[in-house]
Amino acid sequence: MEPVPPPRASLATSVPVPLEEVFTIAADYERSGKLAEADRLLGYILTVAPLQADSLHLAGIVAFRLGRHAEALERMELAIRHGVDTPLYLRNICEVYRTLGRLDEALATARRAVELSPSDPLCLHNLAIIHYERLEIDESIACAEQALAMNPTLPGAHFELAEALLLKGEMARGWDEYEWRFQIAGAAPLMPPTDKPQWDGTPFDDATLLLIADQGFGDVIQFCRYIPWVAERCPNLAIACAPEVGSLLRQLHPTLRTFVKWEDCPPYRAFAALSGLPRLHGTRLHNVPAPVPYLRADLARTKHWKDRLDRLAPPTYRRIGVVWAGRPTHNNDRRRSTTLAAFAPIAALPRVALVSLQKGPSADQAGRYYGRAPLINIGAEIKDYDDTMALLECLDVVVTVDTSVGHLTAAMGKPAWIMLATAPDWRWLLDRADSPWYPTVRLFRQSVAGQWGDVMSCVAGALRERFEAPTTE
C-alpha cells in the first residue's frame, strides 16, 4: 500500500513536516475557524497515528464544530481512553454530551474534570452550565460562585451566574451579573469603539441618547417596552437596530429615530443597550412593566391579512398560529426548537386550522405536513414583522416554541402559548405557567429533556378546554 503523503506546510518546501508541527498547524486552523483545513490535517495525523490523544481530541472538536456530533463523541471518547483523564478533554466532551442531551454523562464528566483540576475555574464554570441544563439551579449558582472566587473576572461564569439568578427571579444581583455578557470571549461587540459613556439612567434633554437594539429579535421585543420609560428621562432618542425591527420600535416613541448603519447614527452623549435597561429601571419581579399591548398591528394590513386568511382557512374553524423552530444559529436552538410533526396532538383537534408563522430553514416542514387539521402556510407570504403582527390579530391563539413570534404575540396582548425546554431561558423563570413580563402568556414546560410529546398533549388538552369553554374574551 502506498504511504499517505504527508501534508506540506507550504508549496516551497518538499521536506515532510513532523507530526507535532502538523498538529500545531491544525490547531491554528481550528482556532482561526478554518475547520475544513484542520479536519484534513487531523485526518492525516490520525491515519499515521490513530491513537494520538491530542489529535483525537482536536479532531473531535473540529467534527463537533462541523456538526458531525456522533463522530465528535467517538473521537473524544477515544482521546479520553488514551489521554488518561486529561481535564481539558473531559471539559470539552461535556459540551458534546450536553448538546446531545446526554446530561448524566455530561454531569459525571464535568465532575471528574473538577476533581482532576480543582483549581481550574473553567472546569467549575463548565459544571455550572451542566447543572443549569439539568435545572439544578442552586448547584449551578454554587459552581459559578466557586469559579468566580478563583477568578473574579471570568465573564462566562458571571454570565452563567446571571442566568441562574434571573431564572430564580433574583433580579437585583442577576442584572448586575448580566452586564458581563459583552465580555465573554467571542461575543459580538455591542457597538464600534466609542469614547462616550454608557448611560447610567441620569436624565438629560439637551442631547441624544443612543439606544442599541442588541441580541435577538425576541430580546428586542421584550426590552423595547422600556423605551417610553427612557424617553421620559431622555426625550431625544435614537436607536441602532436591525432593519427588521425598525418600524416596530418606532411604535414605542413618536420621535424615535432608527438607524441600521453605524455611520448614520447622529452624535450622542451616551449609549445604552436595550438589554441593559431592566437593570437601570430597577426591574424586580413585583414591578416588571408589562403595559400590554405595547405593540399594535397596522389596521390596513390587518384587513388585508384577515381577508387573505378568510379565503384560505375554513370559516368556522379556530385559527391557531404555530411556530416550531427558532433561528438555527441561536446557541440554544437545538433544545428550544421542535418540529411541525410534533404538533400532531394539536392537529388532531376538531375544527381547528393551523396557521404557520414559521420563517427560516425549518419552514419547509410545512410541505411535509399531512395532519388532519388544515395547515395554512402563510409564513411563505410574510415579509416582515408588520405582516406578522397583522396576522396575529387574526388568530385565536399562538402556540410557539421560545421565539420572537411568542414575544410579539405577547407584546400585542394576544394569547401566546409558549413551549419551553426543560431548562428554559432565564426570562421564563421557574415552575410557573404565567409570566410577569407578559400577562397573556401561558407557559408549557417540558418535563423530560428533548421530549415534546407531553408538552404538545398538554397544549392540545388546554386548547380543547379553551375552545369548548363559553367565550368570555
Added chain:
Amino acid sequence: MPLCPCGSGLRTVRCCGLEIGSVPPAESTRHLVPLVERAVQAHRQGALETAERLCLDVLELAPDRPGALMVLYQIRRTEGKLAAAEALIRRVVNFDPNNFPATNELALMLMGRGALADAEHHARNAVRIAPENPQAHNLMGMIMTEAQRPQIGEYHYRKVLDLAGGRDPILLANLAWNLKNQGRMEEARALYEESAAAAPDVRQTMLGWARLEEADRHFDAAAEKLDRMDAQWPNDPGVLLSRAVLLGRTKHYDQALAVLDDLARLSPDGKLGPNELSEQGRLLDQMGRYDDAFVAFAESKRLAAELSGNHYMDEVAENLIARARSFFSAGRLSTLPRAGTRQDVAQPIFVLGFPRSGTTLVEQTLTAHPRIAAGDELPLIADITGIMPRMLNSPLGYPEALAELWMGDQRAGLDNLRDWYLQKVAQMGFIEARHAWFTDKMPLNETHMGLIALMFPEAPLIHVIRHPLDIMVSAISNHFTHGFFCANALETAARHYVRVMDLVQHYRAEMALRYLPVRYEDMVDDQENTVRGMFDFIGESFDPGTLKFHENRRYARTASYAQVTEPLYASSRFRYRRYRAHLEPVIPILAPVIERLGYTVD
C-alpha cells in the same frame, strides 16, 4: 436500397425520411398521372398487387402524388400495416391540408390508436375545411367524447343531426354513448331505444346499450341485451368481455373467468388482450387468488405497452417537474399577481390525487351535495399549460411564460386564463343554477398546483392521500394514460408518483394554499368526520346524504365507477399486503413518501 421502417414498401428517402426540397415540381411528373389512374382502377377491381406496384413506382419518382398515396394507404391499412398507413395518409394531409377525405381518414386512424390530442387537431381542421359537412362534426363528436370532453362532443353530434336532416341510427347510438358518459342515463337509454328500433342489428349499438345498463346498475337489462347479442353474434369478443364484466359485478366470479377463458380460446393466438387481462386480474383478485391476479395485471401492462408503443415519458416528466420547482418559489410568487375571484359563477373545487387514489370516491361524496356539481376529469388545466404562451403572448413555455405577468400589458393575464377555464366549464353545461361549486377531479392536477393557486387563489384543493403501495396495486390493475404513461409499468408509476409528491411538498412549502389532505383510509374508517371536515374546509354545510355517496346516481366515467357505486368497505384499505412480494421492487422508491405520509409497510 433501405426500405422505410414504417412498412410502406417505399424507400426511406421517399417515405418517412423524405425531404420536401427533393420533391420534384408537379409539372415535371405530369407523365405519371396515367399510372396513378391505372393504380386507382386496379385497386377498385381488386388487383391489389398491380395497384401496389404502380403506386410504388409512381411514388419513387413523385412522392407527393396524392392519388398514389391514397391507394397505397388503403392497401396498407387493409393489410393491417397501420404505421405505414398512418405515415402515408399523414403525408397526403401534409401536402394538401385542405384534403377533407384524407383529413377525415387520418383523424379516424389517430383516434383508433388512442392518439386523441393529435386526432383532435385534425378533426378541428376537418371542421375548418368543411364546416357544413356532417362527417366533420361527427369526427369532432367522436373524438371529443373519447377525449373526455363529452359536452363538446354532444354539441357536434347534435350539429350532425341538424346538418344531415335525419336521425341516423348510428349517430343516435354515438350520441347515446356520449350522454352515458355525461351520466345522463335516461336520455342515453331513450336514444339507444330509438337507434335499435330503426336498426336492430347494429352490433356496436347493442354493445353500447348493454354497457349503459351495466353502468346504470340495471344488470338484468344488460344481461338480456348480451343474451340477444350472443344469439345474433355468437362468440363476439366484445360481447364476451362485457359478459365477463357483468358477471364480475354481480359477483359470479367463476363464471366470469370461464367467459374470459372462452375468449382466449377464440382469439387467433389463444391469448387475451390487455383489457381482458385486466378484467381477469380483477376477478382473480376478488377470488383471493392474488398471485395469479398479479401475473394477469403485469401481462396486461406489458401487452398494452407493446401494442400502443406508449412508454413513460421519463425525461419530459422530469423536465416539467424540475421547471415547475424552479419557477414556483416563494420569492418569485411574491412578485406575481393573483387572479381575482369571480362572484357570478360557480367556483371550482380541485380534487387532486394520483389516479386510483380515491379521487372518484371523494368527488362522488362531494357532488352528492345539492350545491356542488360534478365536473369529473376536466382536462382544462393541462390545456391552459398548452395555450398559456399564446394567451400571455410569451416566447416561453409553461411555466416560464408566467413571467409575462410582470409586463404592464399582461397584469390581467391570470384573470384571462381563469375566465378561459370558467368559460369552457360553462360550455360543458353541467352546472345548474343551484350550484355554488363544481368539482374538477383531473388526476395529477397537483402537478400544476402552483398555477391553479395563481388562477384560483380561493379554490379548495382537496388532495386525496392513500397508502402509496395501495395506489400501486390500483395502478397495476387498471389502465390509464395520465402522468406521461407512467402506469405502463410498476416502477415508472412509482417513480412518477414520488416525483409528483415531491413537487407537491415544494408547492406547499413555498405557497400559502387552501389545501386539505384527505386520507382515503379515513374515508373508510371515519367517514362522517372526514366528510364533515371536507365540507367545513369548503365552507358548505354538511349534508347527511353525502355519506351515502353510492346512492349518487351520477355515473362516474373513470375506472372507479364499479367501486364507488358500492358502500365503503375496509377491504380496499391496505390491499397491498396481499401483493407485498410483487411490490418489493418499488418499496425502496416509495419509502420516503410512505414515511412522509405517516404510513408504514407491514
